[in-house]
Amino acid sequence: MSKIVVANWKMNPQSQKEAEVLLNALSKETKNAKNTKIIICPPFPFLYISKKIKSKKVILGAQNVGKDTEGSHTGEVSSSMLSSLGARYVIVGHSERRTDGEDNKIINQKLLNLLKSKLSPILCVGERNRDKEGEYLSFVGEQIKECLSGVSKSQMANIIIAYEPIWAIGSGSIREATREEFMEMKIYIKKIISDIYGAKIAHSMIILYGGSVNPLNAGTFVSDDGADGLLVGRDSLNPKKFSAIINAIKD
């Protein structure tokens, strides 16, 4: 199965010019990527660059969506707007948004709106800390159950789950996760999905890893039936490193 690599640019870069330069460099560096779907998620003002994407390998995504569908919601962006700009995937529930006050109920609303607009949500889940008692597992389990509330079996085929432990994200992270830590969570997530939707849907569920992904650890997470792909922050702003990540997970 082809792998998925998502570039989450977060609040970078700072100008239209730099965004175009970065997109061109990423497209160029990844043009030989085989068996890999590359989803680039720029900040909202730079979504217009979908018109400039020349590579068939690169697909446009967004980093967030409003919880309402239209109307008097100053500063918000709807799923229909994202769809009309050419976005196909949208990250929801990123921990950086959860820190800003988004809860599972809001994320669920966003996710349902995206599905209605035929967009694919990339649902981020992950714990702040790992405790010895294993409470972090049920914490992530609750995130999944609440965020997927009301999602039908047939809609599940459009959803991607990204496991991003908060302690592994960003330059201030404590450390990277290990493959074992990811695999434990992957099995747990599949069990939660299986309990709700059945084994067949759980089996085909796409689960990504995110959190300090770099060219050195990318292969470890993905190889031998590990992650179905990666969600990359910092290293997606560096075309050479991003291309090295994609090369590292080549079959």
Ligand code: 13P
């Ligand atoms: P970093 O790769 O910078 O740790 O960011 C991960 C992330 O939050 C991607 O969504």
